[in-house]
Amino acid sequence: MVKMHQQTDDILLRRYLLGEASLEEQSMVEQQLLSQENFFNQLLRVEEELTDQYVAGKLQASEKYHFESYFMKAPERRESVEFAKAFNRHLTENSKAQPGKTSFLAFVSQRRTIVQAGMVFALMLLAVVSLLLWRQNIRLKKEIQQAYSQPARSTRQDEDLKLQLNQAKARVDQLAANAQQQQDQLAKLEQELTRAQTPSVPRGIESTVAVLTLSPGISRSADTAGIANLSAATRQLRLQLKTNEGGYRIYRAEVQTVEGQVVWAHDGLSSRGNQITITLPAGLITRSDYLVVLSGARANQEFEKIGAYYFGVIRKPI
């Protein structure tokens, strides 16, 4: 629409410039020339085109007539035509002289082409780089996922191991508890056995028996573990002799004073476990220190000394 309007204006301006416009058209054109900058520029362009076409010999006969008889009345127009002739000549000679010369605009155009090609190349490069980055990104994501999953796996293994360890510990604790329980049970059984071996004593006189456990080789002055506390009510002294020498059929025990006087002896003793128990009347124990000599006899053999046991006696006052 604008282009059509412009073409219409061009035709009107052309007629105006050649003096072919009516008075009304002339007035309208001139008022627009004074008030509208675009219209003024349009007039200058049409004026220039007319001049150049005249110089180039491209005006129709009637236009040429009006151009020469009206358009060129003003001296400025004549000067303009002379300039256009010189300019046309220069352009013609210039194009002949330098037909292959690369013009600035050609350079600009080439540069635009180069820039466009460069932009296409840059876009392609960008696309390739983007693709590579995308692939690398995916690879890195996978690696990160793997990195996250590995600790989880090892954590699970650690947990399994801890569980196994705890189970093992629990089993060990259970075994230890069982062993303790069995030891306790064993000790209880031994005590019951010892109690069963000793003559049954009425509950009321149970305190009349003193019990002392002795280990072989303990000197007289060793410690209080080998001391029997006897009271006036004590009737019997039971000595439990521990020995590491097993394998004897029977045993013999002699209770002697430190001077070597045998105050009590008994043959045909047997061992229970690693212990031989003897019970002697408390009335025989009048001194403060005694020695128990333990002998053993294997089958068809004489007695041989196995060990000696010292113990002291403390008489509690009544």
Added chain:
Amino acid sequence: MNRHIRVNRRLEARPDLRSVDRSSARTRKGDLTPEGFERLLDWLDQNRDAAGHRYEEIRTRLIKVFVCRGCSVPEELADETINRVAGKIDQIATTYVGNPVLYFYGVADKIFLEYVRKRSTPSLPLPESSTEEAEQRYRCLEQCMERLSAQSRELILAYYGSDMGTNIDTRKELAERTGIGANALWIRAHRIRESLRQCVRECLRRHARTDLFGNAKPDKYSKEN
């Protein structure tokens, strides 16, 4: 810009204003005094810069109108138009309603009629420019082309081409190649062409003042004469 400097610049564009004897209360009939010029600018626009720009625009276009009507002295007629308007400025400023440009146009129409009535003899037939004059013009043009920047020179050569740009397709192609709109491209090319034309005009004027041996000749066009 200082108001007086700007006004003086406008005055420089009006030789007739410079010739006015400002110390005298008397002026030639129709002459525009600086005070009248000031009032004219105020009427055109309250803003001094805009008023100056508007004044130059009106004068340029009035000259073009007179050229288009075939006047041999378009500048004088344009200045006379402005003088007439300025002479009535006190009356116009208070009573006239509308675009001031149209008032100028109305006055210009009357001035043209006066010019036609005064013109006793019809315009003489166009004198053909001599070969020598054409050659001198061409030499001046070549010199002026050399003074152009490479960019301007290439643009104008490409725009007008060997067939003076009468091939519209060539210009369209050029506009597409340079990425500039057709109108903008024409304005650029036209400005370069006008600067060339001005350069050639000055070159010819300089040449007219010197003889074949480079000595100064009396200038028959000089105002001093």
